[in-house]
Amino acid sequence: MTQWRNWSGLESSDPTDVVTPASVAEVAAAVTDAAERGTTVKMVGTGHSFTGIAAPEGVKLSPAALSGILAVDRDAMTVTALAGTPLHVLNDELARLGLSLHNMGDIAEQTLAGATSTGTHGTGGTKASLSAQVSGLEMVVGDGTLVRASRDENPDVFAAARLGLGALGVLTSLTFDVEPLGVLEAHEQPMLWDEALARYDEFVDANHHCDMYWFPHTDRMQVKVNNRLDLEPDEAEPLSRFRAWLDDDFLSNTAFAGVNALGNRAPGLVPRLNELSGRLLSERTYSDVPHRVFTSPRRVVFREMEYALPRETGLAALREVRRLIDASDWRISFPVEVRMTPSDDLTLGTSSGRDSIYLAFHVNRRTDHTAYFGGVEEILRAHDGRPHWGKVHTRTADDLAPAYPRWQEFLDLRDRLDPDRLFTNTYLRRVLGD
Ligand SMILES: Cc1cc2nc3c(=O)[nH]c(=O)nc-3n(C[C@H](O)[C@H](O)[C@H](O)COP(=O)(O)OP(=O)(O)OC[C@H]3O[C@@H](n4cnc5c(N)ncnc54)[C@H](O)[C@@H]3O)c2cc1C
Known part of the structure; x- marks a missing residue:
């Protein structure tokens, strides 16, 4: 069974061969072999992209033996x-x-x-x-x-x-x-929409990291800020095992899956369920080594679209999205996530050359996302948004090119490094052209 499938189950492909290279020489041999046979070759990751960016069509290279x-x-x-x-x-x-x-x-x-x-x-x-x-x-x-x-x-x-x-x-x-290795302190607090948006710049500027979640159909938000402490890792004060399990595993996964299933069966309940979820979140502070503060398990499978917008217009876009959701008959059970990144110098970086606000939209893996994501995408596109390359979007090479000042530089490099398009697939033909 060689079929490849991504985490959300939205994308799949049927590669002709699977190779698991264990060295640079074996990767080079697989690439040369694919070139000689006139087929394509692609290394996949763990399939956590929501787009078909990783979908291998010729030879699939598994990453399993290249670890450490x-x-x-x-x-x-x-x-x-x-x-x-x-x-x-x-x-x-x-x-x-x-x-x-x-x-x-x-x-x-x-x-x-x-x-x-x-x-x-x-x-x-x-x-x-x-x-x-x-x-x-x-x-x-x-x-x-x-x-x-x-x-x-x-x-x-x-x-x-x-x-x-x-x-x-x-x-x-x-x-x-x-x-x-240091210690990061997380402080999470529920807040109402008007206050959270009014204080957004303050949160971003006064803290090392800031993440916000809005519960659609409600006024409720959750604001999380993380800051580095001048402590040794053994001085951190993590959540108790029970509280960590309750908040980050049970409530965020098991209970959320139940609430989601209920919302799917009875969409009319979603606004009240969101209100309840927003109210149940409490203020909490804890500290731990950074990766345990940044990451947590995700067992509820979903589909996601995320766009990077210029920092100056990101919140205006969020307000427009709220008006669109309020005026629609959609019932959105997943929070909308708001993140911020400083500008970088990557040729096709979604934050390339500009500080950015990222807005992320989710639906349950079984929910048709097209009307919600499509309606929101129009707003994000009008605000000069750039879609996350690994998350659902409908953009194509023609309309992505103007969003990236260094677009041609990337295409020229692709022509030099992969003139025969050994590494291409359907998604890349759509977003980069042939
Ligand atoms: C639950 C969940 C949470 C997520 N959270 C975030 C988040 O917080 N922030 C965020 O930005 N994104 C997030 N994502 C998106 C995710 O991080 C990206 O889509 C990421 O690319 C997935 O990595 P992967 O290993 O699964 O790669 P895949 O999706 O398998 O592949 C991604 C791309 O990498 C290429 N690739 C893999 N290995 C190689 C190689 N050796 N050489 C060249 N190319 C290679 C593939 O060909 C493909 O083009 C999340 C996704 C999920 C499902």
Whole structure:
């Protein structure tokens, strides 16, 4: 059974072959072999993208045998790991070494290459995406050779391949900037819509990281801010095991799944269920090593669209989205997430060249998302929004090009590194062109 399927179940494909390379030489051999046979070749991650960006059509390269740390440089404060290493493995290994990444998204299941290739991001900090924390990489390109890139070596490849959409080659290793393992304090508080939006800039500017959730059909929001404390990891005050299980596992997954199922069966109840969920959230403060504050388990399977908007217009777009939802007959049971990232210098980075507010929209995996995501997408597009490369959207190469000042630079590099389109698939033809 070779079928490939993504986490949400929305995308699938039937690759002709599956290869599990265990070395750079084996990756190069698989690429050369695919070229000789005139087929395509694509390494997948863990399939956590909601789009078909990873869908392999010819040879599927599994990342399973390319996992682990290769080198630790404590002078440069960098760590090099194999491209298929799952993020949770890197986080645990780094913690054992007394080190940590600066920032990350809200789960840690993805592979390093998969997460960076779509620009997976968290919120706030000096760098918000995993791609922006990469300081070096190695990649097998279309002619089967290994290309190294960093700020000093092949800087054009470095700028693009840290968020390369899987379109430029097969990454074999990534070097990340790291910092000493510290303690992050999380403070979560319920707040009403007007106050949360009025104080948004204050929250972003006064804290290291800020994340907000709005419960559609209600005035209720949850604001979470994280700050670094001047403490050793053993001085952290994590939630008790019971409270962590109750809040982050039971309430966020098991109970949420039940509420979701009820809302699916009786959509008319969704506004009242959202109101109840918003009211049940309480204020809490805890601290832990960063990856345990940033990430938590996600067992309710959903579909997601997320857009990056210029920081200046992000909240205006959110207000418009609320008016659209209020005027519609949709019943949205998942909170809308609001995150913020500083500008970066990645060629096709969704935050490239501008501080950004990210708005993320979710529906249950069995719910048809097209009317809700489509209506919201029109607003986000009108606000000069850029869609997350790994999350549902309907954009195509023609209308993405004007959103990215360095678009042509990426296409020229793709022509140089993959002239025969060995690494392409249906999604890449749609968003980058042939
Ligand atoms: C529950 C959940 C929570 C999420 N939370 C966040 C979040 O907080 N922030 C956020 O920004 N995103 C988030 N995402 C999206 C997710 O982080 C991205 O879609 C990410 O790309 C998934 O990584 P993956 O390992 O599953 O890669 P896949 O989805 O399998 O692949 C992604 C891309 O990487 C390419 N790729 C994989 N390995 C290689 C390689 N070795 N060389 C070259 N290309 C390669 C693939 O070909 C494909 O193009 C979330 C997704 C889910 C399902």
